[in-house]
Amino acid sequence: MRSRGLRALAVTAAALLVTAVAACGADDPEAPGASGTAGVDDGAQLTLWTRAATESVSKAYAEAYNKTHKNKVTVTSYPNEEYPAKLASAAGAKALPDLFGADVVFAAQYASQGLWTDLTERLAASGLKDKVSPGHLNAGTWDGKNYAVPHTVDMSVMLYNKDLYTKAGLDPEKGPTSLKEFAEHARKIDKLGGDVNGTYFGGNCGGCVEFTFWPSVWGAGGDVLDAKGENAKVDSKEMADVFGIYRALYDEGVAAPASKDEAGPTWLGALQSGKIGIAPGPSVWLGLIEEKGVKMGVAPISGPDGGDSTFIGGDAIGVGATSTKAAQAWDFLLWTMSEEAQVEVIAKNKGVPIRTDLASNKYSAADPRIVLINSLVAKGKTPYAKNFNASFNDPQSPWLQTVRGALFGDAAKSLTDGNTAITKSLQQG
Amino acid sequence: MSTLTPPRSGKARPLPAPEAARPPKRFRRSAARSRAALGALYATPTAVMVGLFFLVPLVLVGWMSLHKWPLLGAPTMNVPDNYTRIADNELVASAVWFTVKYTVLMTVGLFVVAFGLALLVQQRRRGVGFLRTAFLLPMAVGFASASLLFLGLLSDEIGPLSDLLRKLGVIDGYVSWTSGSSESALGSAMVLVLWRFAGFNMLILLTGLQAIPLEVYEAARIDGASRWQTFRRVTIPLMRPTIALVLTMMITGSLLAFDQFWILTRGGPDNSTTSLVMVIYREAFIRLDLGSAAAISVALLAVLVVFNVIQLGVLRRRS
Numbered sequence: 119m120r121s122r123g124l125r126a127l128a129v130t131a132a133a134l135l136v137t138a139v140a141a142c143g144a145d146d147p148e149a150p151g152a153s154g155t156a157g158v159d160d161g162a163q164l165t166l167w168t169r170a171a172t173e174s175v176s177k178a179y180a181e182a183y184n185k186t187h188k189n190k191v192t193v194t195s196y197p198n199e200e201y202p203a204k205l206a207s208a209a210g211a212k213a214l215p216d217l218f219g220a221d222v223v224f225a226a227q228y229a230s231q232g233l234w235t236d237l238t239e240r241l242a243a244s245g246l247k248d249k250v251s252p253g254h255l256n257a258g259t260w261d262g263k264n265y266a267v268p269h270t271v272d273m274s275v276m277l278y279n280k281d282l283y284t285k286a287g288l289d290p291e292k293g294p295t296s297l298k299e300f301a302e303h304a305r306k307i308d309k310l311g312g313d314v315n316g317t318y319f320g321g322n323c324g325g326c327v328e329f330t331f332w333p334s335v336w337g338a339g340g341d342v343l344d345a346k347g348e349n350a351k352v353d354s355k356e357m358a359d360v361f362g363i364y365r366a367l368y369d370e371g372v373a374a375p376a377s378k379d380e381a382g383p384t385w386l387g388a389l390q391s392g393k394i395g396i397a398p399g400p401s402v403w404l405g406l407i408e409e410k411g412v413k414m415g416v417a418p419i420s421g422p423d424g425g426d427s428t429f430i431g432g433d434a435i436g437v438g439a440t441s442t443k444a445a446q447a448w449d450f451l452l453w454t455m456s457e458e459a460q461v462e463v464i465a466k467n468k469g470v471p472i473r474t475d476l477a478s479n480k481y482s483a484a485d486p487r488i489v490l491i492n493s494l495v496a497k498g499k500t501p502y503a504k505n506f507n508a509s510f511n512d513p514q515s516p517w518l519q520t521v522r523g524a525l526f527g528d529a530a531k532s533l534t535d536g537n538t539a540i541t542k543s544l545q546q547g
Numbered sequence: 548m549s550t551l552t553p554p555r556s557g558k559a560r561p562l563p564a565p566e567a568a569r570p571p572k573r574f575r576r577s578a579a580r581s582r583a584a585l586g587a588l589y590a591t592p593t594a595v596m597v598g599l600f601f602l603v604p605l606v607l608v609g610w611m612s613l614h615k616w617p618l619l620g621a622p623t624m625n626v627p628d629n630y631t632r633i634a635d636n637e638l639v640a641s642a643v644w645f646t647v648k649y650t651v652l653m654t655v656g657l658f659v660v661a662f663g664l665a666l667l668v669q670q671r672r673r674g675v676g677f678l679r680t681a682f683l684l685p686m687a688v689g690f691a692s693a694s695l696l697f698l699g700l701l702s703d704e705i706g707p708l709s710d711l712l713r714k715l716g717v718i719d720g721y722v723s724w725t726s727g728s729s730e731s732a733l734g735s736a737m738v739l740v741l742w743r744f745a746g747f748n749m750l751i752l753l754t755g756l757q758a759i760p761l762e763v764y765e766a767a768r769i770d771g772a773s774r775w776q777t778f779r780r781v782t783i784p785l786m787r788p789t790i791a792l793v794l795t796m797m798i799t800g801s802l803l804a805f806d807q808f809w810i811l812t813r814g815g816p817d818n819s820t821t822s823l824v825m826v827i828y829r830e831a832f833i834r835l836d837l838g839s840a841a842a843i844s845v846a847l848l849a850v851l852v853v854f855n856v857i858q859l860g861v862l863r864r865r866s
Contacts, residue, residue, distance in 0.1 A: 203832035209618035210837070231835055232619050322726055322815060376703065379723040381813060384704050439619055508834045513813040514638060514821055522817050539637075546834070 155243035157449025161188040164447055165215035167208075168193060169201040172433045175270045175469065176219060179454050182463050187453070189446050191217070198382075202507060209233050214438030216447045219269045222257045223506045225434040226347065229260035230504050234436030235444050237451075238263045246455050249475045251430065253500030258434045260504075266436035267451055268472035270464075273428040273494055274329045276300060276417040277389065277404065278396035282307050282314060283415070286395070293396075293417025296424040297334050300396060301363050301372075307395030308372040316372035318389065318397045319364060321525055323382040324518035325511040328501075329429045330398035330419065334360040336499055338421030343544075347503025350540035352520060353533045359422050361524040361533070368525060378526060381513070400431070401491045405468055416487040418494055428498035432472075470495065509543040516540045612841035622838075629842035638818065638826050639843065646823045649733065650801035653740060657797050658790075660741055661748035668749070669756050679753075682746035690743060694810035697739045701725055701811075725812050729819030732812040736820065739807055744800075748793050755789025756782070791862040798854055802847070823847055 168176040173195035180191040194215070196204050202224065208214050209231070220228055228234060241247050241264045247255070251268045258266025280290035286307045294300040304316030320326025332342050340356025343349070351357075367373040374388065386403055388394060392412040398419050407414050418426035435454075437447040453459055460471040465481040470492055477492045503509065510517040516539035523532025612629050614622040633639055668679045685693065700706045701724040712718045724735045759782065767777045783790075805824040808814055814821035823843070831840035 203828070206618060206832045206835055212619070227835065231617060375721040376723070379726040379816070381726065381815070384702075387704065505834070508829070512829060512833045513815060514818055514825070514829050514833075518815075519817060 154445060155240045156445075157452045158445035159188050159449050160446065161190075162443045162446035164189055164191045164217060164443060164450060166191050166193045166435075166450075167201075167205070167215045167218040168195050168433065168435075169198045169219070169221065170195050171198050171221075172219065172270045172272070175464070176433075178463050178467065179269075179450075179459060182459065183450055183453055187449070189449060191450055205233065209439075212440045214440045216438055216441040216443050217435060217450065218438055219433040219435040220266070221511075222254050222268075222430075222432050222434045222500055223503075223511070225254075225257040225266050225436075226260060226502055226504045227507060228436075229258055229263075229265035233439050234258070234265035235439050235441065236263050237265060237267065237436060237448070240448050241267065244452055244455070246452075246473075249473050250455060251472050251474060251495070251500075253430045253498070254432065254434050254472065257500055257502055258436060266434035267455060268432070269435035269454065270432040271430060271470040271472050271495070272432040273401045273430055273470060273491060273498060274333055274398055274419055275401045275404075275428065275491060275494070276396060276419055277399050277407065278303070278415045278417065279307075279392060279394065280413040280415050281392070282310065282395045286310055290413075290415060293415055294420070295417075296420050297337075297360065297363050297422045300420075301367055303396055304367055304372050305370070308370075314393050314395065315374035316395045317367055317377075318374045318380070318385075318394045319377050320380040320382055320385050321368070321378045321521070322380055322518070323385070324513070324515050324521060326380070326382055326385060327521045328510055328517065329400070329431060331360050331364070332501070333398075333419040333427040333429050333498070334421050336421075336427035337419065337425035338423070339425065343501050343503055345502070347501065347506065348541075348544050350509075350537050350544060352517075352540060353537040356421070358524075358529065358533055361521075361529060363422060365525050365529065401470065404487065416490055418490070418497075426494065426497055428494040430495060430498040430500045432470075503544055505544050505546055508546075509540050516543050608841045608844055611837055612845045614838050616837040616841070618835055618837070625838065629838045630846070632839060633843055633846060636826070638821065638829070639823070641818060642821050642823045642826045645819065645821060646802060646804065649736075649804060649820075649822065650798055652733075653737060653801045653804075654794065654797045656737060657741060657744060657748060658794065660745045661793070662752055664745060664749040665752035665756055669753065679750075682749055684746065685743045686747045688743070690806050691810060693743045694739060694807050697735065697742075698725065698811055701735055726816045729816060732816060732820045736807045736811050739811065748797065751793050752786070752789060755786045758789075759785045788862055791858055795855060795858040795862070798858070799851060802851060802854075 166176060166180060173193065176193045176195070180193045184190050201220075205214070205218060205220070205228070214233060218233075246267075247264075251271060254266075254268035254271070255264065258264060276293055278293055283290040283303075286303075286309070288303055288306060294303050300317075306316075307314065308316030319330060328342075335342060335354070335356045338356040338359065340354045341351050342357070343351065364373070368377060374394065376384070376388065380388070385399070386406060389397060389399060389403065390407050390410040390412065392410070401416070404414055404416060419428060420426050435451065437444050437451070441447055455472065457473070457476060460473045460476050461479050461481065463469075464471050465476070465479045468481075468485065468488055471477060471479065474495065477495060478489070482488045482492055507515075509515055512518075516536060520532050520536025520540065523529065523536065611622070613624060613626040615625045615628070616622040664682050668675045668682070688696070700708055703709045703721055703723060708724070709718065709722055712722075722731075724731050726732055763781055763785070764777060767781050772780065803824055804822045805828070808820050808822050808825060809828070812820040814825050824847075827840045827843050827847070830836050830843060
């Protein structure tokens with residue numbers, strides 16, 4: 119009796135396993151309309167997933183698109199940290215949404231895993247390939263094929279509090295032109311005393327540091343990664359100099375003490391408090407900080423002795439590989455890249471257009487700060503690496519360990535050891 | 548004291564019916580068969596659930612650990628790469644060390660507190676009902692919610708704890724409980740787990756305490772045993788099965804720790820509170836290497852099985 123029961127159990131388990139494996143190995147069914155390169159607007163219901171950080175932009179796109187099209191796009195957003203896991207589980211269950219956006223630095227990984235449908239032919243036929251942000255396009259490219267298109271642009275800039283600048287005797291209309299000057303401004307503001315601090319940074323957040331420190335390295339002529347994203351270059355003199363400046367600010371107490379533990383969630387809140395003189399941060403926060411009644415100025419992030427750059431971040435978006443509505447989803451993507459969407463949805467709301475040919479438009483000229491932000495697109499970079507998340511953004515990444523060492527521990531050793539560890543992580547299969 | 552032996556309770560077996568009263572063999576067999584079928588029928592729903600949600604995933608994880616398993620597309624066999632790579636993963640080594648350290652500290656701490664609480668509310672006295680409820684109440688909060696609650700309470704930005712301690716003069720200036728230092732990060736997680744689970748373990752231990760017959764205590768008292776002797780020689784030996792059960796649950800729970808570190812410390816500062824399950828999560832959902840994640844899971848499972856076999860062995864022998 120017992121052995122028969124066991125045999126039956128084994129057979130059932132084996133059968134289930136074979137079914138599961140067969141299902142996993144099966145090729146994806148050809149999506150209807152996948153052969154044409156034009157979009158289809160036939161009243162399809164489309165699902166779009168995005169992370170919380172860029173949710174508002176995706177929702178603005180969807181709202182405007184739904185008003186003028188038969189297709190209807192529904193946006194669902196997930197907390198930033200949980201989003202990669204959510205996508206991975208959905209992919210494993212073959213239940214990806216019709217469209218999903220991703221932090222542009224993670225795009226190469228998703229493209230390499232085949233989570234997005236190949237858009238190469240469609241993009242080539244659209245005539246937009248040369249007009250959209252090249253960094254974003256490159257991020258969504260794997261083996262020469264385009265899997266994702268630009269969705270939102272977010273860049274790192276220096277944000278400074280104009281009122282504190284005036285109080286400290288600095289010119290509120292003139293931000294720093296080099297990282298050393300930034301440090302001087304921060305020191306002057308810190309002298310105001312009370313609960314005012316000169317600067318603030320995310321010292322326990324790999325993503326925050328790469329977004330705000332790397333432009334200074336680029337501005338000084340250095341680099342962080344090779345073009346293929348397989349070798350790290352964090353043990354350079356430029357990187358050491360940049361960390362050195364921030365480290366001194368922390369040691370002197372000019373940077374708020376909470377900078378050491380800032381893992382990201384309270385970063386915006388700290389700048390909104392109006393108690394921080396100047397800090398590098400995302401350009402999209404300009405509006406969010408001013409909402410709290412803090413008057414802000416914008417300056418480019420520069421190298422220790424000058425040379426502006428920026429980290430061109432934001433989201434790339436593609437059609438879910440398991441979607442059966444690829445043509446309809448493409449119709450939405452095509453529209454988001456149109457002049458109408460970029461000017462009337464993005465530029466009108468003080469965003470940076472993903473189209474390089476629309477950088478100056480009827481809305482941008484109204485605010486000189488926006489002109490400055492838009493002009494930085496040409497000077498900025500978007501790093502590319504398949505294992506970007508595991509190497510740089512994840513709390514357990516070797517980059518975060520390197521950052522912590524460089525800012526609060528044995529700096530020289532951390533950068534040398536970190537370079538080896540990050541390179542190893544980048545090259546992992 | 549040596550005359551005191553644990554009572555043999557729950558061992559009463561029905562006496563076999565006299566041979567003459569039994570029905571003929573044929574009927575007996577069919578009755579037995581139908582009884583067996585009925586038993587199997589009753590067990591089917593549970594068996595299906597266990598099979599579907601435990602055995603099948605278990606076999607699948609074992610199978611995955613032998614493959615390079617992409618999120619989409621066909622897996623390819625790469626045995627034993629996923630297992631040999633565990634040794635190269637530096638994060639695994641530090642996570643194993645941390646998980647073991649945490650398990651030892653947590654098990655001792657939780658056991659002492661839970662047993663202490665159980666002894667405190669063992670006797671029926673005024674207010675004991677209230678205390679029992681109060682100790683158990685944190686169990687009603689989901690663990691993830693409890694972790695978020697602590698994250699808020701301990702936060703220097705929004706929580707009241709730091710302000711309170713500053714007013715009392717205990718601390719000075721800015722303090723980060725959850726990521727300031729590895730000790731304070733581990734300490735915050737341990738306080739959270741104590742608050743959340745001590746009451747539940749107290750309840751199990753209380754059940755064990757109350758199952759000890761009063762006569763045994765009386766006999767001990769008549770023999771002239773002191774309080775400590777009674778505790779050492781009566782309470783502890785009779786509690787052994789309950790203690791073994793509670794320890795098994797504590798050790799298993801600690802080895803599988805995830806939520807508290809994921810939410811409260813995110814494994815930091817400097818990976819000092821990264822547990823083994825967090826490494827599995829990173830392999831699966833950040834590196835998207837399902838095969839590697841499955842291999843670490845299988846290795847962890849093997850350790851857990853060994854622990855449980857030893858502990859359940861002790862449990863059976865003593866009871």
